Amino acid sequence: MVLKNKFKLLLTAVAFFGFSAPAFAQLDGAGEILRAGVGDAELILQEYLRPIGEGVGAGLNSGWFNTAKTHKFLGFSLGFRMNAYFVPEDGLEYDLNDLLLTTLDYNGKNGNSPVYTPSFSGDVDAGQNVWIDLVHAPTGTTERRNFKLPDGIGIPYTGFPTVQGSVGLLFDTDVMVRFVPTTDIPNFGEFGMMGFGVKHNIKQWIPVVNMMPFDLSAYFGTNTVKINAGFEVNPDQGSNIKQNNTLDFSGQGVEFSATTTSYGLIVGKSLPLISVYASVGQEKALTEVGVLGRYPITAPNPDYHPVNQPQKYRIEATVNNPVNLEFDNGTTMRATVGASLKLLFFRINADYSMGEYPVASAGLAFTLR
Numbered sequence: 001m002v003l004k005n006k007f008k009l010l011l012t013a014v015a016f017f018g019f020s021a022p023a024f025a026q027l028d029g030a031g032e033i034l035r036a037g038v039g040d041a042e043l044i045l046q047e048y049l050r051p052i053g054e055g056v057g058a059g060l061n062s063g064w065f066n067t068a069k070t071h072k073f074l075g076f077s078l079g080f081r082m083n084a085y086f087v088p089e090d091g092l093e094y095d096l097n098d099l100l101l102t103t104l105d106y107n108g109k110n111g112n113s114p115v116y117t118p119s120f121s122g123d124v125d126a127g128q129n130v131w132i133d134l135v136h137a138p139t140g141t142t143e144r145r146n147f148k149l150p151d152g153i154g155i156p157y158t159g160f161p162t163v164q165g166s167v168g169l170l171f172d173t174d175v176m177v178r179f180v181p182t183t184d185i186p187n188f189g190e191f192g193m194m195g196f197g198v199k200h201n202i203k204q205w206i207p208v209v210n211m212m213p214f215d216l217s218a219y220f221g222t223n224t225v226k227i228n229a230g231f232e233v234n235p236d237q238g239s240n241i242k243q244n245n246t247l248d249f250s251g252q253g254v255e256f257s258a259t260t261t262s263y264g265l266i267v268g269k270s271l272p273l274i275s276v277y278a279s280v281g282q283e284k285a286l287t288e289v290g291v292l293g294r295y296p297i298t299a300p301n302p303d304y305h306p307v308n309q310p311q312k313y314r315i316e317a318t319v320n321n322p323v324n325l326e327f328d329n330g331t332t333m334r335a336t337v338g339a340s341l342k343l344l345f346f347r348i349n350a351d352y353s354m355g356e357y358p359v360a361s362a363g364l365a366f367t368l369r
Contacts, residue, residue, distance in 0.1 A: 037102065037103035037104065037132075038319055038322040038323065039102060039103070040099075040101045040102060040103045040104050041322070041323060042322070042323045042324075042325065043099045043100075043101060044099065044101075044149065044150075045289070045323060045325060046325050047094035047099065047119060048094070048119050048120055048149075048150055049119075049120055049289060049325065049327075050091060050094075050119060050120075050327065051087045051091045051092075051119050051120050051121040051158075052120055052158070052287075053287040053289065053325065053327030054091075054285070054287070054327050054329055054356070054357060055085040055087055055091075055121075055158060055357045056085070056158075056160075056225075056258055056285075056287060057258060057260045057283070057284075057285020057286075057287055057327075057329050057357075058085045058283070058285070058329075058334075058353070058355055058356070058357035058358075058359050059083045059084070059085040059158070059159075059160060059357075059359055060083075060162075060195075060223040060225065060258060060260040060285070061221065061223070061260045061261070061262035061283040061285065061334070061353075061359075062083045062085075062336075062351075062353050062359040062361045063081040063083050063162055063164070063361045063363060064164075064176060064197050064199070064219055064221040064262070065199060065217075065219060065266055065277070065279070066079075066275075066277075066338070066340045066347055066349035066351075066363055066365065067215070067268055067270055067275040067277055067340055067347075067349075068214075068215035068216065068217050068266040068267055068268030068269075068270075068275075068277045068279075069201075069215040069217070069268065069270045069275070070168060070172045070173065070174045070199055070200070070201045070215075070217060071166065071167065071168025071174050071369055072168050072369040073168055073169065073170065073369075074167065074168060074169075074369070075167070075168040075367075075368055075369025076165065076166060076167040076168065076367070076368055076369070077165065077166050077347070077365045077366060077367040077368070078163075078164075078165045078365060078366050079163075079164060079165075079347070079363050079364055079365025079366065079367075080161060080162075080163055080164075080363060080364055080365070081161065081162050081164065081361055081362065081363035081364075082159055082160070082161050082361065082362050082363070083159065083160060083161075083162065083359055083360075083361045084157050084158065084159035084160075084359065084360050084361070085157065085158060085159075085357045085358070085359045086156060086157045086357065086358045086359070086360070087119075087121040087156045087157065087158075087357065088356065088357070089156075091119060091121065092118065092119055092121055092122040092123070092152070092156060093116045093117060093118050093119055093122045093123075093126075093152075094116070094117065094119055095114040095115060095116055096108075096109070096115040096116075096117055096128060096130075097109065097110065097111065097114055097115050098114075101130075103132055104130040104131065104132055104147070105130065105131055105132065105133070106128055106129065106130040106131070107128075107129075115128060116128075117149050118150075118151060118152035119152060120150075120152060120153060121152055121153060121155065121156050121157075121158065122151075122152030122153075122154075123151070123152050123154055124151050124152060124153065124154040125151055126151060126152065127148050127149040127150055127151045127152075128148075128149045129146060129147070129148055129149075130146075130147050130148075130149060131144050131145060131146045131147065132144075132145050132147075133145075162178050162193075162195070163178065163179075163180070164176060164177065164178045164195070164365075165177050166197075166199075168369065171200070171201075172200065172201030172204060173198060173199070173200045173201070174198065174199040174200075175196075175197075175198055176195075176196070176197035176198065176199065176221065177195065177196060177197075178193065178194065178195030178196075178197075178223060179193070179194050179195070180192055180193040180194075182226075190226075190227070190228045190229075191226070191227050191228075192225070192226050192227075193223070193224070193225045193226075194223070194224050195221065195222065195223035195224070196221070196222055197219060197220060197221030197222070198219065198220050198221075199217050199218070199219040199266070200217060200218050200219075201215070201216070201217050202216055202217060202218050202265075203215065203216035203217070213269070214267060214268065214269050215266075215267065215268050215269065215270060215277075216265065216266070216267050217265070217266045218263070218264070218265055218266075219262075219263060219264060219265075219266055219279075219281075220261075220262075220263040221261070221262050221263070222259070222260065222261045222262075223258070223259070223260045224257070224258070224259050224260075225256075225257065225258045226255070226256070226257045227255070227256040227257075228253060228254075228255050228256075229253055229254050248294070249293070249294055249295065249296060249318075250293075251292070251293045251294070252291075252292070252293035252294070252295065253291075253292050253293055254289065254290065254291050254292065255288075255289070255290045255292055256287075256288075256289050257287070257288050258285060258286070258287040258288075259285070259286050259287075260283065260284070260285040260286075261283065261284050261285075262281060262282070262283035262284075262334065263281050263282060263283075264279050264280055264281015264282060264334070265279065265280060265281060266278070266279040267279075272342070273341060273342050273343075274339060274340070274341055274342070275339065275340045275342070275349075276338070276339045277336075277337075277338055277339070277340075277351075278335070278336065278337045278338075279334075279335065279336040279337075280333070280334075280335045280336075281333075281334055282331050282332065282333055282334065283329075283331070283332060283333075283334050283355070284329055284330060284331045284332070285327075285328075285329040286326070286327070286328050286329070287326070287327040287329075288324070288325065288326050288327075289323075289324075289325040289327075290321060290323065290324045290325070291321065291322055291323035291324075292321050293320070293321070294318050294319070294320050295318060295319050295320075295322055296318055329356075332355055332356060333355065334353050334354065334355045335353065335354045335355075336351050336352065336353040336354075337351060337352060338350060338351025338352065338361075339351070342367075345366055345367060345368060346364060346365065346366055346367065347363075347364075347365045347367050348362075348363070348364055349362065349363050349365075350362045350363075
């Protein structure tokens with residue numbers, strides 16, 4: 001499968017299908033951009049993927065609780081939640097003139113006005129046209145190779161589900177687990193997720209407060225997500241292999257990983273049918289995207305001749321693991337407000353978390369005790 005299609009599948013999986021099919025990323029020409037220059041490709045992908053790299057951490061840090069109250073001993077719940085993070089307006093596009101591209105050219109390069117192109121979450125059919133001029137020696141002819149930068153999906157939010165279970169232990173403590181075993185997705189790659197959290201009733205340890213008519217708990221949660229997908233970027237058609245004829249470009253692929261942590265305090269009030277809660281705390285996330293494997297670096301064939309040496313390109317070198325991106329959100333504050341409704345053994349809840357990437361969350365859980 002070609003590079004651009006594999007990237008579409010990867011980003012769709014990262015977005016957990018983003019509520020619907022429109023979450024397919026529009027990475028048209030990504031393989032060609034990688035050929036044009038690894039440095040420029042990395043700069044472009046860093047900004048294009050920023051809404052995912054930074055937003056997915058906020059999404060994973062959400063949905064750990066639906067009340068401030070802990071389970072009784074051996075009480076448990078098992079449920080499903082949908083978290084959706086919203087991309088701020090300044091994350092929907094980026095200015096090419098801020099990237100200082102060295103290989104690719106475009107209209108307005110090095111000018112005083114910004115040249116905007118969409119990020120993953122930005123507008124559809126708005127990717128800028130860029131190009132690179134290749135000179136063929138000894139003929140001296142110039143060939144312009146045009147590319148279109150990736151379009152956005154046209155949706156400024158991305159949603160994904162989590163499945164979570166929790167059980168009450170001693171001292172009013174809940175242990176929470178999120179787990180998706182490493183799964184092979186046909187014609188794509190592998191996906192896996194694991195999360196662990198605790199919620200503890202701290203009200204019981206505070207004199208006077210322990211007699212107040214509300215619940216007060218502390219929580220901690222951490223998640224890891226990994227996605228691997230393979231693709232192919234082969235030498236340009238008709239390339240003259242400079243080194244030898246046995247260069248192996250198998251094993252190419254892309255790896256996405258995210259590690260997130262959140263912690264804070266939850267205060268709430270539980271009534272027979274309705275519970276309300278609010279939380280304040282901190283979160284951090286580190287997301288990494290790597291293009292793995294060995295790739296051909298092609299250049300105009302200096303011996304090109306339409307008759308005697310018809311190969312226009314030759315492989316000058318190969319590069320291993322050419323793109324490594326890192327999105328470190330640092331430590332930021334988050335505040336959450338929400339409510340849940342209990343119907344027999346089921347609890348339905350919705351909440352909203354405020355931060356650089358706001359997150360709306362809704363869930364349904366089967367609960368006992």
